[in-house]
Amino acid sequence: MTPAALLPYVVLAMLALAALQAWRRFRHWRAGRPALVDWARGLVALPKRYLVDVHHVVARDAYASRMHMVVAGGLLAASALSVLTAVPPLGQSRIWLGLVALAFAVTLAGALLVGARRYPQRPRRLSGGRFQILPILLLAYALGGLLTAGLAAAGASLPPLSALGLLLAAAGGLGLAWQVRAGPMRHALAGAIHLAAHPRPGRFEGERASALRPLDLDAPKLGVETPADLAWNQLAGLDACIQCGRCETACPAFAAGQPLNPKRLIQDLAAAIAPEADNRHYAGSPYPEARPVAGIGGLTRPVIGADAMIHPDTLWSCTTCRACVEECPMMIEHVDAIVGLRRFQTLELGAVPMKAAETLGELRGADEPGGRALAARTDFAAGLDLPRLADTGTCDVLLWLGEGAYDLRYGRTLRALVTLLRRAGVDFAVLGAEERDCGDTARRLGDEATFQRLARDNVATLTRYRFARILTADPHALHALRNEYPAFGGTFDVVHHTAFLLELIEAGRLPAGSVAGLSVAYHDPCYLGRYNGEVEAPRALLDRIGAERREMARSGRRSMCCGGGGGAPISDIAGERRIPDIRMGQAKDTGAGIVAVACPTCTAMLEGVTGERPDVRDIAELVLQAVDAGAQAASARPPVAAAMPMSALEPAE
Amino acid sequence: MKITVLLSPGLHPLSGKPVLPRLEAQAIALGKSLGGVLSGLAAASCPDGVADALGHGLAQLDLIATTEGEDPMPLLAAALAEDGPKLVLAGRRSQGGEESGLVPYALAKALGLGVVADAVAIEPGTEPGTLSILQALPKGARRRVVARLPMVVTVHPAAPPALPYAYGAARRGTLRARRVQAAPGAPDAAPGLFEERAYRKRPKLMRGAGTGGSAAERLRAATEAGGAGGRVLTDLSPEQAARTILDHLAGLGILR
DSSP states (O other), rough: OOHHHHHHHHHHHHHHHHHHHHHHGGGGGGGOOOOOOOHHHHHHHHIIIIIIIHHHHHSSHHHHHHHHEEEEEEEEHHHHHHHHHTSHHHOOOOOHHHHHHHHHHHHHHHHHHHHHHHHSSSHHHHSTTTHHHHHHHHHHHHHHHHHHHHHHTOOOOOOHHHHHHHHHHHHHHHHHHHHHHHHHHHHHHHHHHHTOOOOOOOGGOOOOOOOOOOOOOTTSOSSSSSSGGSSHHHHHHHOOOOOOOOHHHHHHHHHOOSOHHHHHHHHHHHHHHHHSSSSSSSOOOOTTTOOOOOEEEOOSSOOTTTTTSHHHHHTTTOOOHHHHHHHHHTTTOOOHHHHHHIIIIIIIOOOOOHHHHHHHHHHHHSSTOOOGGGGGGGGGGTTTTOOBHHSSSSEEEEEEEGGGGGGGHHHHEEEEEEEHHHHOOOEEEEEEOOOOOHHHHHHHHTTHHHHHHHHHHHHHHTTTTTTEEEEEEHHHHHIIIIIIIIGGGGGOOOHHHHHHHHHHHHHTTSOOOOOOTTTEOOOOOHHHHHHTTOEEEEHHHHHHHOOOEEOOOGGGGGGOSSSSSSTTTHHHOSSSSSSSHHHHHHHTTTTTEEEEEEHHHHHHHHTTTTOOEEEEHHHHHHHHHHHHHHHHHHTTTTTHHHHHGGGGGGGOO | EEEEEOOOOOOOOOTEEOOOOOHHHHHHHHHHOOOOOEEEEEEOOOOTGGGGGGGOOOOOOEEEOTTOOOSHHHHHHHHHHHHOOOOEEOSSSOOSSSSSHHHHHHHHHHOEEEEEEEEEEEOOOOTTTTTEEEEOOGGGGGEEEEEESSEEEEEOTTOOOOOOOOHHHHHSEEEEEEOOOOOOOOOOOOOOOOOOOOOOOOOOOOOTTOOSHHHHHHHHHHHHHOOSSSOOOOOOOOHHHHHHHHHHHHHHTTTT
């Protein structure tokens, strides 16, 4: 028997070893909680999810995309073709063997691309350790296969060289198969299962699918304490991680030197899947300013704690901005894992950071995170005479003010918005003292009980009135009301003020006016851009008012967080820098004179940046400025001004 | 050591919703730091707010049902006499109720116990059966008091913060409805002892606040501790000391 004839058996041995290794690993997933998975839909959609959705993310790094296509395609083709060599007519065919050799040659090219990325100097975001062996194993498998099949195809009889090739292929191939349990090759098998049984299948069907799932508050254990408290398909998701480190380059907390690295977090969780586990094998970048932990865990052992795998400070550093989720080529849901872990800490242990505990206490006692009177929410509008829905009973647009209304700075934005609504003749009203906090902060901090109570109370209030839409300038409230309240019986048409103002201008109800000459960099709020996919309207609005728009290095769905989400400002985990300082630096780099914002939290965070910097202005303020400028220009030409009905709608100020 | 934390139905100062007064949640944390068997006791017409104590680290809470406006004092005194705890922890006053601040004192009197007010830290004393209590005094001063158990201790806002509320813990805790017979002859607050009037905002008068000078000088004048007002006497016999204090009080017209 020639070495080439043995090639299929090498591949079969690889498959058997890979199956064994996969079983040794994947059987632990059964310890996870059951999950509702539509297998038929998932498996049918798998090729599309992989070739379109995953590719779309991978291709943001063109080199990685090409490298992966060549090496994975080559590996699969070479292995499949090699197995078929066992079929008699094919095994004798030199053309077929040539084809096999060609596939191995492609794999070899891929292996070289993999190696070139990691040697001599590995980029910081990539992991070392077992990952550094990967190109060597690939090289051995590809070179060995090429030698064996190539010699056979050429008809050359050089038994020692052929045998050497076969040995090399076997060594490399079996090494790769061995890595299915705990090495880079795990991502291939676990990733396929993860994509088919993804916890948020809507993500592949054009939905944003960013709402958190409600927690059953009658469950025996609330939240995630051990890896076994995660759903099995979440465990599969952890194993799908290829440690490419794109999440860590996107993470604002990582950039600020807070002790969070999403990659490390996922790896710590993944390491804890085995019964007796430790974190020794991780070879990527650490948590910045890492707090010391014991680094031991297991399927049924607590994950969080200085005596476990992950320090609580790591957990509370997250701003829930979803940048990691957006960047992850394996579609892993980091934020779900973090909120699940936080839920256990908050609901079962009461182990929230002290400042956050105060906020949550006020939310329970006063329905408001600052413990302020709900009736004081409209204080910002002194003199504007806001209509209350309780008085009017019905309105076209319900203006949801949100927590920002208590903030002096943000009050200016809301005053601008109210003035614009008046000028456009919009029939609107506010809830006044009946508006409770939407519960966003409570939910991100893991206090699902308080969130659910607030959600139910708010839904009960809202369903008592008749209105067509809810308008809000707060993307956090928008996300809660639009995407998370339906689970509590309230389905509302919620619109962000940027989209609404654009509508008004496009319908001709507001004269666009112009702020020409202002250079503006728009900062996307995470809860509007990433969570709700609304990145066009604010930009279109800025274009309509003639602002000279500049884009920051990170914008749109890949924008960087201001540091204000997820209760992070109140958890206040110390880092080396402040997230808003970093973001303001990016805004400054565009040379724009103004950072346009569209969220009360972003406003507060960016306004808190000291030193020389662009001005922070909400889009509503800019639109009002443009409208005012337009009105002035119009009144300079008397005949036209007289024809404008707008002045009749001017509020009495 | 058997510790009872007295709890009361408080009202949030702004929203008016039932809450557990923060001081009482701090009392629970202080009691837990001592170890021992900790349980709660409350007399209220409704468990709202009081039951939150279970989320702040209390495992068990006895609730004596009262009617609206009923004086809780005799009921609490009877329950405490029945349980006989070594240490009774309480807040300084109720929140949103009548807020006389007298309940800990009235209870101590009824049970024949001593009161140590405004504790910020408690630890076991060197001698068995005693506690060493750090007491908060005005202007940040602290005094260590060693007292013999049993006793009543009220908690100062500067005590360590309360344990954060945990929904799961509140769910696990047990709330027992308790029936007690009010001790006969226990002092009963006469109805109409308190008169309710709408709050009137009064200007805050600053003693000795000058009108002239710079802002810094006026601030100093307003906040500086008056040095001339008192005498410090040392090495007096107890009789002499008591006599001096009585004379002083008589001089002020407090004692006649």
